[in-house]
Amino acid sequence: SLPKSLNKRESERKTADFFIFRSSLTMSGNKQEEDPRINGIKTKIRVVPDFPKKGIMFQDITTVLLDPKAFKDTIDLFVERYRDKNISVVAGIEARGFLFGPPIALAIGAKFVPLRKPKKLPGETIFEEYELEYGNDRLEMHVGAVEAGDRALVVDDLIATGGTLCAAINLLERVGAEVVECACVIELPELKGRQRLKGKPLCMLVEYR
Amino acid sequence: NSSKVSLDSETMATKEDVQDPRIPKIASSIRVIPDFPKPGIMFQDITTLLLDTEAFKDTIDIFVERYKGKGISVVAGVEARGFIFGPPIALAIGAKFVPMRKPKKLPGKVISEEYSLEYGTDKIEMHVGAVEPGERAIIIDDLIATGGTLAAAIRLLERVGVTIAECACVIELPVLKGREKLGETPLFILVTSDAA
Numbered sequence: 001s002l003p004k005s006l007n008k009r010e011s012e013r014k015t016a017d018f019f020i021f022r023s024s025l026t027m028s029g030n031k032q033e034e035d036p037r038i039n040g041i042k043t044k045i046r047v048v049p050d051f052p053k054k055g056i057m058f059q060d061i062t063t064v065l066l067d068p069k070a071f072k073d074t075i076d077l078f079v080e081r082y083r084d085k086n087i088s089v090v091a092g093i094e095a096r097g098f099l100f101g102p103p104i105a106l107a108i109g110a111k112f113v114p115l116r117k118p119k120k121l122p123g124e125t126i127f128e129e130y131e132l133e134y135g136n137d138r139l140e141m142h143v144g145a146v147e148a149g150d151r152a153l154v155v156d157d158l159i160a161t162g163g164t165l166c167a168a169i170n171l172l173e174r175v176g177a178e179v180v181e182c183a184c185v186i187e188l189p190e191l192k193g194r195q196r197l198k199g200k201p202l203c204m205l206v207e208y209r
Numbered sequence: 210n211s212s213k214v215s216l217d218s219e220t221m222a223t224k225e226d227v228q229d230p231r232i233p234k235i236a237s238s239i240r241v242i243p244d245f246p247k248p249g250i251m252f253q254d255i256t257t258l259l260l261d262t263e264a265f266k267d268t269i270d271i272f273v274e275r276y277k278g279k280g281i282s283v284v285a286g287v288e289a290r291g292f293i294f295g296p297p298i299a300l301a302i303g304a305k306f307v308p309m310r311k312p313k314k315l316p317g318k319v320i321s322e323e324y325s326l327e328y329g330t331d332k333i334e335m336h337v338g339a340v341e342p343g344e345r346a347i348i349i350d351d352l353i354a355t356g357g358t359l360a361a362a363i364r365l366l367e368r369v370g371v372t373i374a375e376c377a378c379v380i381e382l383p384v385l386k387g388r389e390k391l392g393e394t395p396l397f398i399l400v401t402s403d404a405a
Contacts, residue, residue: 048316058316062336065296065306072300098292099308102259106266106297112259114293122242122252142256 037073042206044070045186059186059208061157065099075100077205078183079107082153087180089152091115091172093139093164096157100185104155113145115154115168126174130167139167141175148176158186159202162193169198229399231267236400238264239380253380253402255290255351269294271399272377273301276347281374283346285309285366287333287358290351294379298349307339307346309362320368324361333361342370352380353396356387363394 044064051058064070078100087110092101094116105112118127118138125140146152154168159182169179179200187193187204194202238258245252258264272294281304286295288310299306312321312332319334340346348362359376366373373394381387381398388396 046317051316052313060316062308062315062317062339065299065308066339068300068303068305071296071306075300095289095292095310095314098289099296099306102265102293103297103300105259105262106269109262111262112265112293114256114259116289119246120289121256122245122254123240123256145256145260 075103083108089150091154093156097155101155128167128170130163141171146177150177152177154182159184159193160188160191162196166196235264269297272298277302282344285348287350291349295349322361322365324357344371346371348376353378353387354385356390360390
């Protein structure tokens with residue numbers, strides 16, 4: 001009973017969504033179209049129970065770094081995705097984002113910008129506050145590192161609640177950069193972090209439920 | 210020590226000898242911040258190097274050219290700025306990357322080594338099982354100052370039977386004599402700074 005013109009827009013939108021969804025399948029952990037390298041990476045992630053406190057199953061990526069092939073495959077998957085997307089900034093979140101961000105930045109010819117806990121960066125900084133389970137923390141970025149019009153990727157090892165990534169997006173947008181995507185090795189989908197990314201897409205390799 | 214595969218003496222040349230033409234651009238991309246973290250300290254800020262795609266690539270390339278094909282199976286990087294330079298080197302030479310971290314950051318079973326600060330002590334930790342006896346390692350950090358952290362990293366790796374072929378840093382502050390703390394382990398650096 002909707003006017004014909006609305007129906008057409010709705011069906012175009014659904015078609016566009018379908019293609020976006022399908023193209024993200026290879027990176028989404030959906031088993032049908034999973035890149036064959038992903039399983040090798042997944043098996044290298046070590047789960048450490050009760051760290052940092054009881055009840056948390058910690059996703060340890062240091063074991064991926066010990067396997068040169070798995071580590072290389074991880075980086076290659078992201079590089080293949082981003083190399084032709086005109087990304088000028090890779091922002092990595094301290095400290096495990098520093099492990100994955102720089103190799104990606106180097107391979108795609110982008111600057112690497114570290115986003116750090118307070119008082120670590122020596123020059124003039126801007127900060128963004130974000131919530132922890134108890135209290136707040138801050139993420140800082142150097143003034144001048146990122147310019148208006150930069151196209152940015154945000155990289156971290158894992159997305160949980162999405163609070164840190166959201167703070168990172170805010171920092172980059174405040175200086176006029178366009179955040180193209182967030183890239184994480186691991187997602188904990190039950191924590192719904194994906195919904196806290198201000199509408200920005202998330203690319204991840206491995207889900208942990 | 211004849212059991213080591215030694216890096217040939219030309220590549221061990223210090224800055225005063227033949228300088229790689231990429232070095233001046235790398236040096237000029239480093240920003241000096243006065244009075245950080247406290248008055249009197251001229252802080253060597255490598256974040257500006259990371260913003261210069263050519264300088265960053267050249268930095269990594271110089272290290273990779275030096276260590277590729279030399280039987281290095283471990284690149285150990287000291288938190289947090291060692292995490293920026295270590296992994297690209299490890300990936301390019303086909304070695305594992307082993308993070309060496311401040312206490313309580315690594316989730317699994319760890320071994321620790323204490324080292325002195327100006328006031329008090331700190332610890333550096335590594336996962337048990339990350340490295341195996343007989344492996345050859347390089348240790349990476351952005352800068353060597355007093356050498357305390359690097360010396361602790363050397364001790365930690367040697368305790369589990371690893372040989373350290375070399376320590377590699379972008380910057381050295383020679384006034385602080387950090388090289389002396391490294392014992393027999395050679396040190397390779399790209400840039401020296403008299404600011405300390």
